[in-house]
Structures are given as structure tokens and as C-alpha cells.
Amino acid sequence: MEARQTRLVTVLAVCGVIVFGPGLAQWLWMAWRQHVMDQRLRALEQRHQELEAEHERLTSDPAYLEGKIRSTFKVAKPGEWVVPLDSESSSNR
Numbered sequence: 010m011e012a013r014q015t016r017l018v019t020v021l022a023v024c025g026v027i028v029f030g031p032g033l034a035q036w037l038w039m040a041w042r043q044h045v046m047d048q049r050l051r052a053l054e055q056r057h058q059e060l061e062a063e064h065e066r067l068t069s070d071p072a073y074l075e076g077k078i079r080s081t082f083k084v085a086k087p088g089e090w091v092v093p094l095d096s097e098s099s100s101n102r
Contacts, residue, residue: 025033066073078084085091 029036067077083091
């Protein structure tokens with residue numbers, strides 16, 4: 010059955026080239042590139058929305074900003090004790 014399907018696809022491809030000329034291959038390639046670009050655009054738009062939400066939160070929520078600074082740069086207020094909870098610190102002891 011596979012040989013018959015392969016033969017059918019080949020015949021249809023040859024007929025397509027005969028009917029539509031060499032522009033068919035170019036059209037298929039362009040359609041594929043358009044599909045890939047649309048996927049990339051959707052991913053970039055989603056990332057852009059995430060970054061806009063993060064920017065909004067950083068500019069409007071002082072507690073969130075302070076938490077980000079403390080966790081990123083490991084900053085503590087004077088007199089505070091910092092207890093590391095990540096797995097690297099506990100496995101090195």
C-alpha cells in the first residue's frame with residue numbers, strides 16, 4: 010500500500026509541476042517561510058507582552074521591586090539575617 014501512495018504522490022507532484030510550472034516549488038517554499046515567520050512572530054508577541062507586564066509591575070509595585078533586587082543581588086537590610094534556601098548552599102556544607 011505504501012508503494013501505491015508514494016507513486017500517487019509522485020504523479021500528483023509531477024502533474025502539479027506541469028500544470029503550475031516551476032513557480033509551484035517557489036510558492037510552497039514561500040508558504041513554508043510564511044508559516045515559520047508567523048510562529049516566530051507569535052512567540053515574540055507573547056514575550057513582548059510578558060516583558061510589558063514585568064515592566065508595569067516593576068514600575069508600580071515597590072514591594073515586588075525590592076524583592077527582585079534582594080533576590081537578584083543577594084542584598085539584606087542592616088541587621089537582617091539571610092538564610093540561603095537553594096540546593097547549592099545546603100549541599101556544600
